[in-house]
Amino acid sequence: MSVFLAFLFGALAMLALLVLRARTLTFPAQKPGDYAGKGPAFDIRRHLNGPILCEGVIYGPTGRVASRFVADIEARWDGNTGTMAEEFRYDSGATQSRCWNFTLGNDGCIRAEAPDVVGSGEGWQKGSGVHLRYRIRLPEESGGHVLDAIDWMYLLENGTIMNRSQFRKFGIPVAELVATLRPKEAS
The missing domain is CATH 1.20.5 (Single alpha-helices involved in coiled-coils or other helix-helix interfaces)
Structure with missing residues (x-):
C-alpha cells in the first residue's frame, strides 16, 4: 500500500x-496591470476605429498551423460605445462574419458582445495592452463547441496591433490565434 x-x-x-x-x-x-504605464497608450476608440486589415493564422492543439485568414474590419465609435464588423476569409475558402458591440467604462473596463459569444466578454485596456475574456460558440461545421477565449492585443509604436488569442476547452488549450491589425490603406 x-x-x-x-x-x-x-x-x-x-x-x-x-x-x-x-x-x-x-x-x-x-494581467492588465502588467502593461499600465507602458506606451504607446492603447485607446480602443482610436486604434480600433475605421477600416482595418487583419491577417493571421490559427494554430491547432499540436502547434501546427490549422488555418490562415484575412479579415476586413469596420469599427465605429460613438463616445464609449462601439461596433466592430468583421468579415473573415479563410484559406479553405470559407467565410465568416461577426459583429461585436463594445462598451468602454471610464476606468478602462470593456464589455463585449457578439452573436456567437455566450453571455458577454469582459476586459480592460491599460497602457499598451488590451485584454478580453469571453466564451465563444464555434460554428456547427466546426463542431459547435463552446470555448473559453483569452485575447491580448498589444499596440506597437507604428500603430500596428498584435493580437494573440488562446482558446481552451475544459482548461486545455485547443487553439491559438496570432494576427496583426492595422489601418487599411486608402485605395
Missing part, C-alpha cells in the same frame, strides 16, 4: 505544480 500512496502523492504534487505553473507563468497569467 505504501508504494501506491507514494505514487499518488507524487502524481498529486505534479498536478499541483502544473496548476501553479499555468496560473503564474503562462499566457493566461498576464
Whole structure:
C-alpha cells in the first residue's frame, strides 16, 4: 500500500505544480496591470476605429498551423460605445462574419458582445495592452463547441496591433490565434 500512496502523492504534487505553473507563468497569467504605464497608450476608440486589415493564422492543439485568414474590419465609435464588423476569409475558402458591440467604462473596463459569444466578454485596456475574456460558440461545421477565449492585443509604436488569442476547452488549450491589425490603406 505504501508504494501506491507514494505514487499518488507524487502524481498529486505534479498536478499541483502544473496548476501553479499555468496560473503564474503562462499566457493566461498576464494581467492588465502588467502593461499600465507602458506606451504607446492603447485607446480602443482610436486604434480600433475605421477600416482595418487583419491577417493571421490559427494554430491547432499540436502547434501546427490549422488555418490562415484575412479579415476586413469596420469599427465605429460613438463616445464609449462601439461596433466592430468583421468579415473573415479563410484559406479553405470559407467565410465568416461577426459583429461585436463594445462598451468602454471610464476606468478602462470593456464589455463585449457578439452573436456567437455566450453571455458577454469582459476586459480592460491599460497602457499598451488590451485584454478580453469571453466564451465563444464555434460554428456547427466546426463542431459547435463552446470555448473559453483569452485575447491580448498589444499596440506597437507604428500603430500596428498584435493580437494573440488562446482558446481552451475544459482548461486545455485547443487553439491559438496570432494576427496583426492595422489601418487599411486608402485605395
